[in-house]
Amino acid sequence: MIDVGIVGGSGYTGGELLRLLANHPKVKVVVVTSRKLSGKPLSLVHPHLKGIYSLNFEAPNAKEVAERCDIVFTAVPHGTAMDWVPGLLDAGTRVIDLSSDYRLPVDVFEKTYQTKHRAPREAVFGLTELHPEVAKANLVGNPGCYPTGATLAVAPLAKAGLVERVVYDSKSGISGAGLEPTETSHYPNMAQNVIPYKLTTHRHVPEIKQEMTRLSPGIKINFTPHVVPAVRGILTTAHVFAREEAVETLQDKSKVAEIYREFYKNAPFVRMAERVPSLASVRGSNFCDISFEPELGSDRLVVISAIDNLVKGASGQAIQNMNLMAKLDERTGLWFPGMAP
Amino acid sequence: MIDVGIVGGSGYTGGELLRLLANHPKVKVVVVTSRKLSGKPLSLVHPHLKGIYSLNFEAPNAKEVAERCDIVFTAVPHGTAMDWVPGLLDAGTRVIDLSSDYRLPVDVFEKTYQTKHRAPREAVFGLTELHPEVAKANLVGNPGCYPTGATLAVAPLAKAGLVERVVYDSKSGISGAGLEPTETSHYPNMAQNVIPYKLTTHRHVPEIKQEMTRLSPGIKINFTPHVVPAVRGILTTAHVFAREEAVETLQDKSKVAEIYREFYKNAPFVRMAERVPSLASVRGSNFCDISFEPELGSDRLVVISAIDNLVKGASGQAIQNMNLMAKLDERTGLWFPGMAP
Amino acid sequence: MIDVGIVGGSGYTGGELLRLLANHPKVKVVVVTSRKLSGKPLSLVHPHLKGIYSLNFEAPNAKEVAERCDIVFTAVPHGTAMDWVPGLLDAGTRVIDLSSDYRLPVDVFEKTYQTKHRAPREAVFGLTELHPEVAKANLVGNPGCYPTGATLAVAPLAKAGLVERVVYDSKSGISGAGLEPTETSHYPNMAQNVIPYKLTTHRHVPEIKQEMTRLSPGIKINFTPHVVPAVRGILTTAHVFAREEAVETLQDKSKVAEIYREFYKNAPFVRMAERVPSLASVRGSNFCDISFEPELGSDRLVVISAIDNLVKGASGQAIQNMNLMAKLDERTGLWFPGMAP
């Protein structure tokens, strides 16, 4: 059994790690930290976990956590993970960080988050479908939710050099904003509404650009996020514009299908969907469903991807990374369907 | 491994059986029937199951199903199950029927459903917490969703002879009405709405009365259901009125708590909740969460129960029955938390 | 024109007064107060009002407000209204208070709200259908949202002396809790959920008891509220139990219908509905829709009422009171349909 710790277990991604690990056949959760809730049962803030875990929250330091764990998930806020990670690594454990602290080069991070990085370390970007090197990493920066859905949607076409520009228009459930009540998450404001925000300046843009540019230098990326009345899920509409010489290729459905099939042939969690995906088909699961449709007589191809932001967009992907780091089949403990209806 | 068949696999309860059985360690689903979809992959109507099952729907007869299965779930509409069950039983398999055909005595069934019963058989009412005899049954009538939540909420107090009357006021998600679009399930009608229906005549009342009267002869039962803007879940508010001599007992929180604790000491899926339960704490799981509060200076005790109508109220409970019939721990394959948020 | 002021215009009831008064043909809103937002345009917190009002929030004292207004609505929190009302009355204006400060006798108020009443004044309970004396009042205590729907639902039967007990089970939209984000109003907690609360101790109970007892001394009242995933509306399910001698009467639909018809013959905003009412049929309007169904062979009659909590349950009823106080037809400015779908 892999002894696992969760640093910061009281939020949504911590709770989701606990939900998902409850049935992982190779994992034992041995410590869950929360400074504020130390001594309290997990079910106090996670009533759905009652009876499943008998653990209490604890407040150990990094060294103590590391000594008890083979692998640690850090599920603390952006800017806080960097206070934990060095201590954990130095004490000899491996770390999967769900915050944004280890996803970007230090200069890009500091510019994006307007925060000095106090503890840079070498890390692998944990989008497992594109980064098999996570298997050997000691520190994985688990990708943001938007970058996961956006990158997976267009990576095969970008890699093939077919894409001039992608206009990403993403629709997210509100759980991505965390469990603290805000004006936006106030039910009367969110119900029956669609709220665009950070129209051109979302902090996930650098992650998307980093991954897409790696696949296709010079590709143009635009991104606008919205929240919609859903708790979970991100539906990304990628308006893909072909390079001049690739217009014909993107109009050819069977060629495009073949490019995706080949690219994702070893990626069990990416499903090419017959019907246009929606949040409903992936809710609660680690799948990323994708479909596409070329616009007749145009240079545009529309690609749709759907993920559960808390699973493939956060905690599920983190476990997928853990599986690879532990030399397990990446599906272990994650190979279950979403919840529908 | 237990070879399992699902007769009628295209609806919500069939889909939910498949979702839940996907990770049951002792079960192999070998046949899923649908006359209309025979030959088509399960994922056609259950896109969330894509990649998890490679089965196609089939259209065998009862004998053929029975020959391939140890246990069969019948998840067909009320009035149709009776066309399958005798054939399945006679061919030597055991059956858990999720319709209403085998929950009531024949005369009560015929009066309630205004349908002649064409094939009465002896069956056990599969509310496992109250009917351990399911372990030996060849035919289990899996309880209705409302009766499950309503009965579990008040059974301990009824058994103790404390209750004069229960006024049940239930709030259900709309998935209980099935996957066929109707005027009520039309999103513009259901969103932001509360719709009371069959105010005094719901067909589940005889099941509730049957179980409650068995526990406490002469108890008075009233029941009114509502649909609320939720897909899954039933929240039942049980307004419990004490017998004259029991008023004082029901005012005593610790006595009431003790009665529940004792009654459910061997029932792992019934959780006495510290906070008032809501649909959120049981969504997707087989738990029934219960709490209560006496009204000071009154003869009323309010009991709240929450279940997921598709799990504890249907497919999960059916698997719980199957586990007992197969001499497995009743938690097998069902011991996972709900999905929150 | 009636010059009207709103003390406390930044919340939901203040915003709703503004929405409704925008088209009132006899009213001019001359002052809207908010200490915090003084000098800011109304549309800052009420973007839907942009272009409709050119007013800014102000921060005058009671005397200054009174001097500019014929009638003033106080839409400030419970416990704060009593700091405004005496000053307004003493300066010669009439007041409709939407808080709970002037709905109950002082002793009941103080016990219920655990607050010393600093400024008791004579007031009329502004449930216009039952209290025509509002026409002459200088101070109206505008009823709570739950008491409005609950009282109107059963008043005719109570008045007729037919009722032994009413078990009220109410389902409310979350806007009743105001515009401050809370754990309960957090979208991930409220969506797809039903949350019972204050199972036996809601602060509106004394108002309901006051009104029902006035109509039928000795009547037994129980009340349990829930919030459901809706912004607006209260659906009240009244489980009415007949006095022994009245069982037969309550089983007789035409007699019951006649009792309601007679009682509400001069009440244009109470509509006896052919179909069971739901929140959808009254959303945004000042109507209270009611229907009923006797339970065959029982002592129970189920009555359903539906109101919009912000209109008939608050601001609309306040304007209805204002109309009567100003000797206008009570429908003036309120005679429009709800919004459907």
Place this chain on the structure above:
Amino acid sequence: MIDVGIVGGSGYTGGELLRLLANHPKVKVVVVTSRKLSGKPLSLVHPHLKGIYSLNFEAPNAKEVAERCDIVFTAVPHGTAMDWVPGLLDAGTRVIDLSSDYRLPVDVFEKTYQTKHRAPREAVFGLTELHPEVAKANLVGNPGCYPTGATLAVAPLAKAGLVERVVYDSKSGISGAGLEPTETSHYPNMAQNVIPYKLTTHRHVPEIKQEMTRLSPGIKINFTPHVVPAVRGILTTAHVFAREEAVETLQDKSKVAEIYREFYKNAPFVRMAERVPSLASVRGSNFCDISFEPELGSDRLVVISAIDNLVKGASGQAIQNMNLMAKLDERTGLWFPGMAP
């Protein structure tokens, strides 16, 4: 008073015309047709209208309708309006058609709807902000919901010759699909979901192209619609890409603001919003709220528009057209705020 008729009054746009006209000071609704419901009260399918209208549905022919009306709204399905309009016009009334039958040139209509046009007539495209000539029209083709929000969002910039391409990504409430229950509108499918559809082939594209090309010949238009869990509203995200020579201009907020201000200076229903608009700020009203944000260092400007699809996107706009045709202030009967929360 203007005597008005509604042909096809049982659907959502018919119901919405009735809701809006109920308080129009210059209009009397004299006839509402429905073949199926002839003789039945309006409130049978529009329970929110109970008490407001005492009319019954009727089933007269076009000539009979025309004789009783000054202006007629045809709110029948696409392809059916053309069976009514000629008869109405020939009998001397003026017509505002809410279907798609009179929005496009005949050849474009026939290609788009794959239907032979049986009765072409000269008509004005009723987007009043761009087509003041509606004032003199005898037949107005009331615009589609998506084209209304999409065109208004970018018209000023297109007119100024600044735009190379617009990628429209629209999010619509489900009421746009009408009141017939479908698989998509089934609550369990629509709740908590985002459903992209007709990714590149929606039938409203020709309307958008017609209007945008008129303003800026050669402009490139792409459009993808989605339904979101909302009953009402369309939020359109317009990703506007500048012509090479206009990149700098679109980066200049004050220049862009000035272009919008000038263009819409006489358009009372277009509001330039300080905060990014959302469906909530226009719900139930005839407003179109717009805001924009340039992407720093890019050729992209993001423009957001929000309308209520049943009001500004259908019935409200139809009444706005009627006002102009009748030489009334275009705000008459429409100058009220939306409903919030």
